[in-house]
Structures are given as C-alpha cells and as structure tokens.
Amino acid sequence: MTAPVNDRTDRACLVAFACLDGIGPATLAALVEHGAVSDAWERLESGRASSVPALAAVGRRVDGTETLEGLTAHARQLDPLTVLERHDDHGIDVLIDGDPAFPSRLAGDPSPIPLLFASGRLAAAEQVLVAIVGTRNATRLGCDTAGELALALARRGIGVVSGLALGIDGAAHRAMIEVQGGVADVGPPVGVVAAGLDLTYPRRHQGLQRQVGEQGLLLSEVPLGVAPSRWRFPARNRVIAALARAVIVVESPSSGGSMLTAGEALARDVPVLAVPGHPATPNAAGPLDLIADGAVALRDVEDVLVAIGRGGQALAVPDLAGPGPLDATPGPLGRAVLEALGVRPRTLGQLVTGLDRTLEEVASELVALESAGLVARSGGWFEATAHGARPLP
Amino acid sequence: VFTTIPSAIVVGVDGHRVSVEVHLGNGLPGLTIVGLPDASCREARDRVRAAVVAAGVTWPNRRLTVNLAPSSTRKIGSGLDLAIAVGVMVTSGAIDPEQVRGIGFVGEVGLDGTVRPVPGILPLVDAMDCDEVVVAVASATDAELVDGPKVRAVANLGELRLALRGEAPWPDHPRPVASPPEVRRADLREVRGQALARRALEISAAGAHHLLMIGPPGAGKTMLASRIAGLLPDLDREVAMEVSRIHSAAGQTLAGGLIRRPQFRAPHHTATMASLVGGGTEAVRPGELSLAHGGVLFLDELAEFGPSVLDALRQPLEEGVVRVSRARFSSTMPARVLLVAAMNPCPCGEAGEPGRCRCPDGALARYHRRLSGPLVDRFDLRIDVARPDPEELLGGPTGEDTDAVVARVVRARQRAEARGVVANAHLRGGSLERWAPMEPGASALLAEALEAGRLSARGLDRVRRVALTIADLADHDGPLGAAQVAAALGLRAEVRLGMGAVA
Numbered sequence: 001m002t003a004p005v006n007d008r009t010d011r012a013c014l015v016a017f018a019c020l021d022g023i024g025p026a027t028l029a030a031l032v033e034h035g036a037v038s039d040a041w042e043r044l045e046s047g048r049a050s051s052v053p054a055l056a057a058v059g060r061r062v063d064g065t066e067t068l069e070g071l072t073a074h075a076r077q078l079d080p081l082t083v084l085e086r087h088d089d090h091g092i093d094v095l096i097d098g099d100p101a102f103p104s105r106l107a108g109d110p111s112p113i114p115l116l117f118a119s120g121r122l123a124a125a126e127q128v129l130v131a132i133v134g135t136r137n138a139t140r141l142g143c144d145t146a147g148e149l150a151l152a153l154a155r156r157g158i159g160v161v162s163g164l165a166l167g168i169d170g171a172a173h174r175a176m177i178e179v180q181g182g183v184a185d186v187g188p189p190v191g192v193v194a195a196g197l198d199l200t201y202p203r204r205h206q207g208l209q210r211q212v213g214e215q216g217l218l219l220s221e222v223p224l225g226v227a228p229s230r231w232r233f234p235a236r237n238r239v240i241a242a243l244a245r246a247v248i249v250v251e252s253p254s255s256g257g258s259m260l261t262a263g264e265a266l267a268r269d270v271p272v273l274a275v276p277g278h279p280a281t282p283n284a285a286g287p288l289d290l291i292a293d294g295a296v297a298l299r300d301v302e303d304v305l306v307a308i309g310r311g312g313q314a315l316a317v318p319d320l321a322g323p324g325p326l327d328a329t330p331g332p333l334g335r336a337v338l339e340a341l342g343v344r345p346r347t348l349g350q351l352v353t354g355l356d357r358t359l360e361e362v363a364s365e366l367v368a369l370e371s372a373g374l375v376a377r378s379g380g381w382f383e384a385t386a387h388g389a390r391p392l393p
Numbered sequence: 394v395f396t397t398i399p400s401a402i403v404v405g406v407d408g409h410r411v412s413v414e415v416h417l418g419n420g421l422p423g424l425t426i427v428g429l430p431d432a433s434c435r436e437a438r439d440r441v442r443a444a445v446v447a448a449g450v451t452w453p454n455r456r457l458t459v460n461l462a463p464s465s466t467r468k469i470g471s472g473l474d475l476a477i478a479v480g481v482m483v484t485s486g487a488i489d490p491e492q493v494r495g496i497g498f499v500g501e502v503g504l505d506g507t508v509r510p511v512p513g514i515l516p517l518v519d520a521m522d523c524d525e526v527v528v529a530v531a532s533a534t535d536a537e538l539v540d541g542p543k544v545r546a547v548a549n550l551g552e553l554r555l556a557l558r559g560e561a562p563w564p565d566h567p568r569p570v571a572s573p574p575e576v577r578r579a580d581l582r583e584v585r586g587q588a589l590a591r592r593a594l595e596i597s598a599a600g601a602h603h604l605l606m607i608g609p610p611g612a613g614k615t616m617l618a619s620r621i622a623g624l625l626p627d628l629d630r631e632v633a634m635e636v637s638r639i640h641s642a643a644g645q646t647l648a649g650g651l652i653r654r655p656q657f658r659a660p661h662h663t664a665t666m667a668s669l670v671g672g673g674t675e676a677v678r679p680g681e682l683s684l685a686h687g688g689v690l691f692l693d694e695l696a697e698f699g700p701s702v703l704d705a706l707r708q709p710l711e712e713g714v715v716r717v718s719r720a721r722f723s724s725t726m727p728a729r730v731l732l733v734a735a736m737n738p739c740p741c742g743e744a745g746e747p748g749r750c751r752c753p754d755g756a757l758a759r760y761h762r763r764l765s766g767p768l769v770d771r772f773d774l775r776i777d778v779a780r781p782d783p784e785e786l787l788g789g790p791t792g793e794d795t796d797a798v799v800a801r802v803v804r805a806r807q808r809a810e811a812r813g814v815v816a817n818a819h820l821r822g823g824s825l826e827r828w829a830p831m832e833p834g835a836s837a838l839l840a841e842a843l844e845a846g847r848l849s850a851r852g853l854d855r856v857r858r859v860a861l862t863i864a865d866l867a868d869h870d871g872p873l874g875a876a877q878v879a880a881a882l883g884l885r886a887e888v889r890l891g892m893g894a895v896a
Binding site: 360361363 | 586587588589590592607738749750751775776777778779782838841842845847863875876877879880882883884886887888
C-alpha cells in the first residue's frame with residue numbers, strides 16, 4: 001500500500017492528470033509515489049514537464065517533446081479543482097490507493113491501480129465476487145448459461161463482477177438485476193467499465209449500467225467525460241480479475257478480451273473456470289484452450305463454490321433461471337430438432353434438409369419449441385436455449 | 394405557305410404527339426425552330442438543311458419558321474428531324490400537301506439525307522396515332538408491333554420524296570430480322586440441396602412476394618436468384634406491351650416481337666438513383682426498376698447500395714409505378730417488379746450464425762445502418778442461406794426442374810386471379826378476411842407471435858399473404874391451417890441489426 005494522498009489539491013491534480021491523453025495508471029502511480037502531485041501539475045502547466053521524472057518518461061515513451069507540449073496544452077485547459085468538484089457533484093467517489101475506502105483487493109495490485117472512480121455501494125467491492133466474462137458475440141446458450149450462473153451465485157450471496165460489454169457480460173448482469181429487487185442478501189452486481197462513468201459503451205447498455213450502479217457498484221479508472229481508448233479495455237479486464245475470487249469464461253474465441261482477463265487472473269493466482277463447449281463451435285475455442293491449460297471445467301455452480309472455497313453448502317434456493325419450460329414434452333420431431341440444435345445453431349433450411357422433413361412440419365415444431373422456451377430464434381437462425389440444451393427426460 | 398406534319402417525342406416511357414408546323418414566309422432567309430427545343434433538337438436546323446439539299450430539293454430562299462406544338466413541353470433529341478425535313482419539302486413545293494396527309498414521321502436525318510432510327514419507336518408510333526407512319530429501316534420491325542398504322546420504312550430522304558410523290562413505289566427494304574438472342578435459361582434442377590431456398594423461390598414467384606436472402610459468401614444466393622425469373626409465367630399481352638414500350642423507350646431494339654418473358658435485371662450496387670428508379674435532368678429515361686417491370690429486379694449485395702438509392706425504391710415497390718418529377722415535367726413509369734435481394738449478414742459474412750462473426754462492433758453498425766427498417770419490411774420472405782454441406786453438393790439428389798415448379802406457380806396465380814389480383818402479394822389488407830380466413834389454431838399462433846414480439850403488426854398481413862400462397866401452391870382449400878402460418882412465419886426472419894440480439 002502506498003502513502004495516502006490526503007491533500008485536496010493533490011487529489012484534484014491526480015484526477016486532472018488522469019484526464020490527459022497518454023497518461024495511464026503506471027504514470028499516475030509514479031506521480032503518487034513521487035509525492036507532491038500538485039507541484040507536478042504546476043510544472044506541467046508552466047511547460048516544465050520534463051523536470052518531473054514520471055512525465056519525462058511519458059515523453060520518452062512516445063517520442064519526444066511534442067507529446068509533452070500536447071500534455072501541457074491540454075493541461076492548461078483544465079482546472080483540477082473544477083474537475084474534482086464535477087465528480088463530487090455527480091456523486092462519484094474518487095478513490096485513491098491508500099484511502100480507507102479503496103477496495104482492499106485492488107490495493108497493492110502488481111500492476112498498479114492508483115485511482116478509481118466509483119458509483120454505487122462501495123461495500124459491494126468488499127464482498128466475495130466472482131467474475132463472469134465472455135465474448136460479445138455470444139450464442140443464446142452462452143448468454144443463458146452466464147445468466148443462470150450469475151443468478152445461482154447471487155442467490156448464495158456472491159456478487160458477480162463483469163465488464164458490462166455486449167454478449168456474456170451483459171447477460172450475466174441482466175439476470176442479476178431481475179433478482180435484486182425484493183430478495184435480501186443476494187450478491188450485488190459489480191460493473192467495471194472502460195469509459196468515464198457518465199458515458200456508456202456500448203450505448204445499448206445504458207439502462208443496464210444505470211441499474212448496476214443503483215443495485216451494486218460501478219467502477220472505472222477513467223474520469224468523467226473521458227471516452228474509452230482502445231487500451232482501456234484490456235486495462236479494465238485486469239481490474240475485473242483483481243476484484244474476483246474466481247474468473248468464469250463462458251464463451252470466447254481463442255483470443256480476445258475474456259482470454260486476457262483469464263490471463264490476468266492467473267497472474268494473480270485467481271482460479272479460472274471455463275464452460276466447456278462443443279469443439280465445432282467457434283466460441284468454445286477459448287474455454288477449451290483454458291481447460292487444456294489447466295483451468296477448471298465448469299459443470300455447474302458447485303464447481304465455482306469449490307473453487308472459491310465455499311463448496312458443500314446446502315442449496316437453499318432453486319437452481320434454475322427464470323420460469324422453467326412449460327409442461328412441454330417434445331415429440332420425436334421436437335427431440336430431433338433439439339438434438340440438431342444442441343451442437344450448434346442451425347438455419348431453418350439446414351433443419352429442413354438435415355431432418356428431411358417438410359418446411360411446414362419443421363416450422364410448426366419450431367414454433368411449438370419456441371413458445372415452450374426450448375428454442376430461441378436469432379434472425380434466420382435457431383438456437384437451443386439452456387432449457388432446450390439439457391438432456392430431455 | 395404553311396403545313397403541319399405529325400410526329401412524336403418520348404418523355405419517360407410515354408410517347409407524346411407533337412405537331413411540327415412549318416411556315417414559309419417573307420423575311421431574311423433562314424430557319425428558326427421554336428416551341429421549347431433543347432440543344433439536340435435545335436441542331437435539327439443544320440441537319441435538315443443539308444439533308445433536304447442532298448435529297449435534290451432546292452432550299453427556299455425565304456424565311457422558314459418551325460413550331461413544335463404543344464410548345465409548352467420540352468422537345469429533346471433528334472426524332473423530329475424527319476418531320477421537319479418533310480415539312481420543309483412540302484412548304485417549298487417539292488411535295489404536294491395532299492401526299493403527306495395523315496402520315497406521321499419519326500426519325501433522325503443525316504447530312505447526306507440518310508434516315509436513322511431513334512430510341513422509343515414503340516411509344517412514338519403509338520402516340521402519333523396516324524394511319525400511316527414513316528420510320529427508318531432499322532425501326533420498322535419494332536414499329537410494326539403497334540396495332541394499326543401502316544409502317545413505311547425508308548433509307549433516305551430522296552427515296553421518301555419519290556415515294557410520296559408517287560414517282561416510285563414505297564421501297565421494300567429487307568427488314569432486319571434479329572431473332573431474340575436465345576438466352577439459356579438457368580434451370581432450377583442445377584441447384585443442389587438448398588431445399589428451403591428453392592421453396593422460398595417458388596413461393597416468391599407464385600405470390601409475387603419480395604425475397605431477401607441473407608448468407609455468407611459462397612452460399613449460392615446469386616445462383617438461386619438467377620433462377621427465379623424462369624419460374625414466372627409468360628407476360629400477358631397488356632403487360633408485354635408495357636414492358637416492350639419501356640425497353641423501346643430505353644433505346645433497345647426489340648428484335649422481332651413483344652417481350653413476352655419476364656425480365657431479370659441485376660444492376661450493380663454502384664447504381665445511381667437515376668439509373669435505378671429512372672430520371673435524369675434533361676431527358677427522363679426509365680431506370681432498372683421500370684426495365685424490370687413484370688419481371689425480377691435482383692439487387693445483389695443489398696447493403697452495398699447507397700442508402701438513399703434504396704430508400705427511393707420504397708414508394709415504387711408499394712405503388713407499382715415510378716413517379717419522376719422535375720421542374721419542367723413529370724413522368725409516370727410502370728414499375729411492378731418482384732424484388733429479390735441478397736446480402737451478407739455482415740462485412741465478414743459470418744454474422745448470420747450466432748457466435749461466429751468477428752466483425753468489430755462499429756463496422757457491423759455501419760453495415761446495418763445502410764438498410765432502413767421500412768425497406769426491410771417490404772420483404773415478405775427473408776431467409777438465411779447457409780453454405781450447403783459438401784455431400785449435398787457432390788452426391789445429393791438433383792431437385793425438381795423449373796418446368797415442374799412453373800406448373801404449380803401458374804396454378805397458384807390462377808387461384809390469385811380468382812381473387813381479382815395478379816398475385817397474392819397485391820391483395821389489400823382489408824380483403825384478407827375474405828380470401829385468407831384462418832383456422833383457430835392458426836390465428837392463435839399469430840396472436841402468440843404478436844404478443845411475444847416476434848411479429849410486428851405490419852408483418853401480420855404479410856405473413857398471412859405468404860401463408861395463403863403456401864396454401865395455394867399445395868392446392869389447399871378452406872381456412873389457412875397452423876402449419877401454413879408456421880411456415881410463413883419461419884420464412885420471415887427478423888433481420889438482426891447488429892450482433893448480440895439477446896444481450
């Protein structure tokens with residue numbers, strides 16, 4: 001743990017530094033370590049940035065004086081105290097490593113996390129959290145699985161941390177939001193985002209992000225109003241990995257953000273669990289790679305509990321997400337359809353050809369399966385839901 | 394001395410009669426053309442003068458005034474040359490006015506007196522409404538397609554003058570007999586596998602339902618689309634005449650006969666709005682949409698077309714005509730087409746299958762922003778076409794051939810005719826209760842789809858029409874069954890705009 005930054009001007013200057021392009025957590029940490037952040041800010045404003053070691057390093061990194069001049073020009077447009085007040089006005093907590101309220105799991109992280117912005121219940125960061133991450137372009141089955149896991153964990157009082165991205169991340173949080181109201185002692189949702197907390201990326205998740213902030217906690221390393229640059233996303237992933245007691249990868253191609261999160265988790269000795277999929281599906285490649293490398297193959301939520309040392313507790317709550325399938329027992333054709341969809345999504349055309357039935361027969365069956373909640377339609381493709389993918393009685 | 398010679402011009406696809414009035418009076422020698430001629434038309438002055446002299450007529454040394462009536466419409470092109478030349482010959486005394494009475498003239502003249510063909514001969518001859526028309530030799534075959542007038546073909550002004558004066562018989566030039574190019578019809582039998590897509594083609598052809606095929610590169614979308622024109626029945630005489638007029642107005646020679654087969658037009662995605670819907674600043678020309686009238690307009694790579702170009706299609710698709718309006722004129726052109734479109738689900742081509750696309754989010758959003766919801770809504774049939782399995786391609790059974798399918802399509806269209814429309818897609822929403830009643834199971838299915846948000850209210854009638862076509866193809870009488878409605882629902886995939894429809 002580093003020395004706390006207590007002086008308000010120093011805090012304001014640190015936030016202002018975080019607003020500048022080209023200044024990341026490493027530079028901020030170096031500034032804090034060096035002390036006298038407000039002095040560094042003054043030097044930057046007056047064009048003497050190269051006399052501050054941490055800033056001179058920024059100049060060297062990206063080739064010379066031009067960068068420092070750019071920083072100076074940008075800095076002159078900012079008033080640190082105004083920037084800090086803006087965060088206060090928005091009800092955003094500014095957390096600096098060393099503050100009493102700074103999340104304990106992030107303090108002293110191997111890759112420095114010097115500064116965080118938070119909105120919501122700070123206590124959520126101190127609860128037991130499990131990360132659920134995965135690809136943005138997920139299948140229906142993947143989203144269902146993420147949602148069910150999130151729900152099962154929440155009902156055991158375990159919070160779920162994720163990145164509020166499209167696909168798996170969003171599905172995990174969305175499922176939790178539905179269960180939050182009314183039930184006591186459920187685990188909170190924690191969202192770590194790569195943009196300032198007044199922005200939403202992706203925009204489609206505006207509502208979801210707001211709800212996570214209301215019912216749990218939103219964290220970001222980025223000050224208000226700052227749009228996410230490309231490098232912010234992998235940086236965000238390391239915060240997720242550092243907060244979590246275990247990281248679950250639901251669906252992912254063999255490279256991508258979720259695999260980076262898994263890597264960050266391994267670097268911190270956080271257990272990684274992967275939901276195995278069929279090798280024919282592209283989104284199974286990531287989890288299968290992880291399992292081959294020694295990650296735990298996740299079969300149900302019990303595997304997660306064991307990984308975080310809470311195994312063997314009695315299950316007081318039903319395990320299923322949402323309403324179960326209607327009392328539908330598919331006939332032979334329905335079973336054949338579900339079997340075909342169990343491996344990977346299919347178009348109507350592929351089903352008609354593969355099952356060698358007429359369009360009318362297959363279409364009628366699909367409509368029945370869809371209203372029973374066993375099959376979901378995505379454009380012209382049909383997918384099994386989590387209910388539909390389970391072995392039938 | 395004054396004379397009036399009938400002729401015509403083309404605006405859009407319609408001919409308009411023009412009276413060419415020629416007056417020879419006192420004044421400085423010269424020829425003035427009035428009555429809103431454009432540049433190409435005003436140039437007739439110089440062409441006509443040389444041509445008349447070449448025909449052996451002495452140019453009158455007095456003032457000639459040519460008025461093109463009605464003088465409010467703009468006259469474009471060189472088709473009035475011949476009428477002006479004849480008018481000059483009549484007023485200068487080289488031909489007796491009685492000898493041209495009731496004869497219409499259309500054609501361009503060369504400096505040596507040659508008579509040349511002009512585009513749009515079909516609507517032109519139709520509009521002149523004369524008992525006898527004189528055209529260029531190359532135009533004669535097309536001109537004869539119009540019922541009524543006696544067609545005289547001349548090669549040059551000299552022989553025209555002799556024939557009009559009765560000094561020589563009308564020349565009997567051999568008509569150019571260009572038999573229509575024998576297009577090899579792409580047969581449906583050559584399509585292996587793709588059972589559902591074949592079915593969709595059949596339903597689309599039978600009910601005139603617009604069809605959108607979404608699939609990765611190599612799935613066979615273009616191959617399938619090129620077979621759909623072959624599934625449409627021959628055009629009836631009225632539509633064949635309309636189609637022939639349109640093609641004539643676009644400057645095509647019809648090569649011996651009305652266009653009887655539905656056309657298949659596949660404009661490239663760089664097409665401009667004017668080339669697709671028709672228009673132009675000076676002369677209105679029919680666009681691809683009108684050239685495909687009665688047939689198929691195929692838009693490959695739909696999302697690559699300009700968004701404004703695509704949106705310009707919406708009104709014509711609904712009304713069956715294109716209305717082009719410019720400051721000086723407006724024109725209405727027939728454009729009742731079967732729209733068939735194909736597109737990749739995303740730039741990488743794999744987004745159709747959930748969890749497979751690897752396009753960046755922004756690229757996907759940009760790609761889908763090009764398609765407007767209202768346009769997508771025009772497609773009654775929207776299917777995803779996946780790449781066929783290799784076994785299917787190599788060893789699979791060949792499907793039915795085109796003729797077998799055409800027989801069913803014709804039967805289905807006959808059933809539609811009994812309802813007072815050409816095809817089911819043209820049934821009005823209000824008449825569906827009468828023509829497409831549903832069994833309770835079928836309406837329950839639609840009600841559920843509506844409630845679950847899987848179907849929009851706009852889509853409801855469209856699904857019903859498609860279900861009716863499916864029933865027609867199966868010779869099914871009585872109310873629509875749940876199976877037919879389910880099939881129609883299955884063939885109407887929501888076009889997902891962007892990935893992650895679920896989360």
